[in-house]
Amino acid sequence: MTSEITLFVNPTAGSGRGARAAQPAASALRDAGFSVRTVLGEDADDALRRAKDAVAGGTGALIAVGGDGMMSLALQAVAGTSTPLGAVAVGTGNDFARALGLPVRDPAAAGRLAADALKAGTARAIDLGRVGERWFGSVLASGFDSRVNDRGNRMRRVGGRFRYDLAILAELAAFRPVPYRLRLDGGPVREIEATLIAVGNGTTYGGGMRICADAVMDDGLFDVTVVGACSRTTLLKVFPRVYRGTHLGHPVVSVHRVSSIELAAAGVTAYADGEPLGALPLTATCVPGAVRVLAGEK
Template sequence: MSLHYNGATFTLVVNPAAGRGRARRLLPKITSALVAGLPEVNLRVVQTSTWAEARLRCIAAVEQARPPQPGRPRDSLLVMGGDGMMHLGLNAAAGTQVPIGLLPAGSGNDFCRGVGVPTSPAGAVRAIIDGKLRRIDLMSATGNLVDGAEQRWVGSIVSTGFDGRVNYRTNRASFTLGGLVYGWAALAELHRFEPLSYRLVIDGVPREQTAMLIAVGNAGWFGGGMQGCPKADVTDGLLDLTVVNPVSRTTLLRLLPSMYTGKFIKDPAVELLRAREVVVDGDGLYAMADGEELGDVPVTLRAVSDMLSVYSPVGQ
């Protein structure tokens, strides 16, 4: 008689180098906790060494997932690493019924914050074991994107101004300071930054202006714990826009620390908007999304409801 395993399969795709090797150090404890907490689940662990490999492994896990069956957990994709790994996972699972589990091990973990997943390893594991699913919105980004892509899904924020330039510099830093590297990059950019020219179309209405930054968010966090769009709601079917109108460099420097608490929105230079679709264009703009390069403007950003199932204590 042959034995056939018919339980759910959870595929854990890991970037071991995330968080300066933190993911590699945490992996044995994470896998042990998942196995102990989900004895009926077949846990497959895939360690990746490149961005391209991680992307393909995430896509394969979703494509191989079986349709949900009554009385058993769903085949699921788990991703472990920083926001770049979360970005790959959500792009693989977007528009499907395959749940995604988030195991933060990077320096930022902004997408986890934005969807209510604990940033502690133990809390994130517990959310997956408890099995509560939250169905959330994503942001569709289309345009002439990096790597020849025409469309990508975004979980958190698209940055194109001062914030985008800081993000770009952070990714190219030749040294590591953990979460402090974003602050270093902000100071490095600040000394020569000037307001940028934006050409927007917000729900069909053209708008031209200069600004220090215009962040467009699905969820609210970016830059390793900064609340770029503090009032963002991943279930409201809308994008949040945070506009920092032209200010002096001294004022911008003063605002930066309060972005970690969200209190910067009380400043008269800050404007909050909501929209279903935003076209971002302008001079000298380059788009970053979820901490990764998105591409040159123009980009069209659109809120799409009910696109992703996430293991979260918030549940539904």
């Protein structure tokens, strides 16, 4: 293992926390005896190209500094390689880091944990989801939740959590179930109406909403949470329970554990790790052990 570590930094994450977090994380790694180089990019495509170059050049680890968007970019660079991935989670949601039990908004602690894992050789192999050439680590969302994201992204004049809350209210006013066609593990096509379908490699999205609360990141399977067709009143009762994961016990909710899923629905955009993935239809596959993460022992 080379002693040179690459910090993959989003300077704008968390209203500037990314830039501030890089220094204490780098200091923790240097104190542990590693040399550190920093990779930035002019935009997402340029940043990803630079991260892939670092991986191809034999860096000892790629450590993403930022939020879930930065983790998503980093996954595209390291998935399917032997280069371990570290996370200094300082964004808004940080769902990937939360699912792994990593420090959140504590860059020095995250840097020390990554250094300890590298020295001890305890990088943990976890599964990833794959749609075409795109990898995801946490949750693929479709339906009500992705429509909230669509609407929130259009609200340019409103920022932060308030924008998301306004988007939820607006989507509730326009709420209607989505006609889906889905196929689980190559089985028969099912035609159902559902409020949303979430495909979980990890447990949470949206900054801690436990939509796939029982998902395990190294079992080779997705947890697919289906919130069936329901009234607006029922949705208002079920949705707040997502923060505790207790929605899974509601009669309108079902969970399926599968290694692959095909999803189709008109006018629905899928989001993976909080980033737009594209319009349905799509096929998602769980790839066992696709990445090694600096998370210490399980």
